[in-house]
Amino acid sequence: MKTEVEIPASPGVEGAAIRCRDVCRSYGKLKVLSNLNLTVPQGQIYGLLGPSGCGKTTLLKCIVGTLKISRGHITVLGKPPACPGHDVPGKMVGYMPQDLALYNEFTISDTFWFFGRIHGLSNRETQERIKFLIAFLDLPQKSSLVKNLSGGQKRRVSLGAALLQNPQLLILDEPTVGVDPVLRAKIWQHLVEIVRDGQVSVIITTHYIEEARQANTVGLMRNGRLLAEAPPESVMKQHNAMTLESAFLQLCEDFDQVGSKHSSGSEGALTESSQSPESCRDESCPILANGQSPSPVEEVPKYTADWKVRARHVVPKWRHMAALVIKTVVRMKRMPGSLCFQFLLPVIQISLMCLCIGGDPRGIHVAVVNNETSQFAFSRTILSFLDNSSIHQVNLSHAQAFAGIYNGEFWGVIEFGENFTSYISKRIQQPRVSKAIVEGGSIHVWLDLTNRQIGIMLQKKIHDAFEAFVQYKLGSMSYMVALPIKFEEPIYGSKNTDFTTFVTPGAVLSITFYLAVGLTALSFVLERKEGLLDRCWVAGVSSLETMLAHLFSQLLVISVQILLLLIFTLLIFKIPNEGSLALVVSLIVLQGVTGISFGLVISSAIDDEQSANQAALGIFYPNLILSGVIWPVECIPYPLRYLSVALPQTYASEALRCIMYRGWGLSRMMVWRGFAVTLGWNTFFLILATVILKLRT
Numbered sequence: 001m002k003t004e005v006e007i008p009a010s011p012g013v014e015g016a017a018i019r020c021r022d023v024c025r026s027y028g029k030l031k032v033l034s035n036l037n038l039t040v041p042q043g044q045i046y047g048l049l050g051p052s053g054c055g056k057t058t059l060l061k062c063i064v065g066t067l068k069i070s071r072g073h074i075t076v077l078g079k080p081p082a083c084p085g086h087d088v089p090g091k092m093v094g095y096m097p098q099d100l101a102l103y104n105e106f107t108i109s110d111t112f113w114f115f116g117r118i119h120g121l122s123n124r125e126t127q128e129r130i131k132f133l134i135a136f137l138d139l140p141q142k143s144s145l146v147k148n149l150s151g152g153q154k155r156r157v158s159l160g161a162a163l164l165q166n167p168q169l170l171i172l173d174e175p176t177v178g179v180d181p182v183l184r185a186k187i188w189q190h191l192v193e194i195v196r197d198g199q200v201s202v203i204i205t206t207h208y209i210e211e212a213r214q215a216n217t218v219g220l221m222r223n224g225r226l227l228a229e230a231p232p233e234s235v236m237k238q239h240n241a242m243t244l245e246s247a248f249l250q251l252c253e254d255f256d257q258v259g260s261k262h263s264s265g266s267e268g269a270l271t272e273s274s275q276s277p278e279s280c281r282d283e284s285c286p287i288l289a290n291g292q293s294p295s296p297v298e299e300v301p302k303y304t305a306d307w308k309v310r311a312r313h314v315v316p317k318w319r320h321m322a323a324l325v326i327k328t329v330v331r332m333k334r335m336p337g338s339l340c341f342q343f344l345l346p347v348i349q350i351s352l353m354c355l356c357i358g359g360d361p362r363g364i365h366v367a368v369v370n371n372e373t374s375q376f377a378f379s380r381t382i383l384s385f386l387d388n389s390s391i392h393q394v395n396l397s398h399a400q401a402f403a404g405i406y407n408g409e410f411w412g413v414i415e416f417g418e419n420f421t422s423y424i425s426k427r428i429q430q431p432r433v434s435k436a437i438v439e440g441g442s443i444h445v446w447l448d449l450t451n452r453q454i455g456i457m458l459q460k461k462i463h464d465a466f467e468a469f470v471q472y473k474l475g476s477m478s479y480m481v482a483l484p485i486k487f488e489e490p491i492y493g494s495k496n497t498d499f500t501t502f503v504t505p506g507a508v509l510s511i512t513f514y515l516a517v518g519l520t521a522l523s524f525v526l527e528r529k530e531g532l533l534d535r536c537w538v539a540g541v542s543s544l545e546t547m548l549a550h551l552f553s554q555l556l557v558i559s560v561q562i563l564l565l566l567i568f569t570l571l572i573f574k575i576p577n578e579g580s581l582a583l584v585v586s587l588i589v590l591q592g593v594t595g596i597s598f599g600l601v602i603s604s605a606i607d608d609e610q611s612a613n614q615a616a617l618g619i620f621y622p623n624l625i626l627s628g629v630i631w632p633v634e635c636i637p638y639p640l641r642y643l644s645v646a647l648p649q650t651y652a653s654e655a656l657r658c659i660m661y662r663g664w665g666l667s668r669m670m671v672w673r674g675f676a677v678t679l680g681w682n683t684f685f686l687i688l689a690t691v692i693l694k695l696r697t
């Protein structure tokens, strides 16, 4: 069942392929279209002419629905563009934008296949059309990459993409720029042929005014208004001109004279259509323009579609999504270097993190001042128990050791008095000893504590060495000099747990999240800039479809990234996992999806690469610090703690630590909370990105 039949065509708009009434459009304070009336008759070629900057492209964008008009009414093939159930945007319209709007990594054939899939052409139809278009547009081999084509060839591929599905309405923005005269003539001849049976209508803008003589009707635009709309011969006759160009010049002069005498309302005399003198508003309002006063020319009906049509309009089409996913896969295939880099990056990051963060410092230079000379002195035994891989001992005199630490050569000085052995023996054996014996029987340590991790390590190693010495000397009597505190086997984790173990789960989530942000943050920015988003939208691809297709294709990439991350984390760096691997994988994948969705928000909201990069980078450090990835959340002061727990990675990192180190499952609040927060952010970001993209296309 066709959806179109459910919405009746507007009465009074039959016979017109495009009808614009009182159309206004501004960019901020700049009024580009001013109460413009235009009618493209069904089955005709309409040449839209006008000087650079007069608003032709803006008008075409309003007609295809990629720009919203500030006021007025537009109907295209009987209904307003983007009206639910209408095939404009969609298969009925072929749009060639002024920008090339082609994927550079595609071949000519890929380009046509892509649009063929979107329009639902069968394989045979697509193949036949490719064959015809390559011959007709005099294109090089279909396997040629778009990026290697000349400017003119690219324009012809772009024109071919608009002609591909034999649309009912062709909207061509300067298709003949950069095309040689022979081919220009051929293109016009083709247009004349396709409109011959009255089924196809064409609106075309061109700088070559004379070529528009082949159009059935020309519209002459200046300063956002239509000066004339009539068959080319009538325009020339009316102004006694031999060429369309001189008729146009004369019209402009008349317009300037009338314009200088009268207010803006009087230009209507110059057009065949009437123009209303109302001024434009700057703000954009929906194309349907419900609630606005109708044009004096005719009543434009409100288009109400029942909920079934609306629902069908919203439900994503598999063929669109498949076309978009295949597009991303083909582009990735054409950039193997970039793909390898994307797969290697997480591995490099996690390897660097596990190798460089959280381990014990090694080769720390410490000055040792040992005033005992005997070979059997206890000081020597204690020093032999010091971990030599971490501490590099340098034997010096007291003065040299202090000069060295002040010069930054050593991280500490360890000094033993000359009677250390006898004094420490007395300390152990006698219940009461003098202060001098306590002093002389102590190991004196001076540390440079500017590096906390090194300082803590030195303190621990010296304690360990002394404990080992006591154990060695006293055996079962060692309790006499030990603290009366006994640390039993830990409930969770191991006694030798290091900082790497703490930081790894959060780091894995952060790496997945930020790589996903990086993959997607620029995707729409570049496509929007190159006009590809608009072109796909006019071909009928909705914002939701674009969003979901990006999500699915990027999921392929992050799945490989996550697999490599897990192999390195669990198998190579042997980070323990006591819990369910399925839960670990699910949480990491969901964080990747959150990253993709957040990247899509950036991409939808921001127009240029620099700002998109800044936004992605700008949140990196605050998020990393506030999410408790590198330091416990418990250290964050209270007002900030509320912000911290609301972030996508705080509860998720905690959940991953609970799964991996405590072996907990979804029945534990700390685990399901991490999943719930992640899912909540996913949904929020995806909806936000879809809404922004919808509002901006």
Ligand SMILES: Nc1ncnc2c1ncn2[C@@H]1O[C@H](COP(=O)(O)OP(=O)(O)OP(=O)(O)O)[C@@H](O)[C@H]1O
Pocket: 027, 030, 032, 050, 051, 052, 053, 054, 055, 056, 057, 058, 059, 098
């Ligand atoms: N995104 C935009 N933001 C602000 N101003 C814009 C934007 N796009 C176009 N304009 C302005 O609107 C006016 C009309 O531009 P438009 O591209 O519609 O002209 P045109 O008639 O198609 O010109 P050309 O023949 O050179 O392509 C110009 O003054 C242009 O600077």
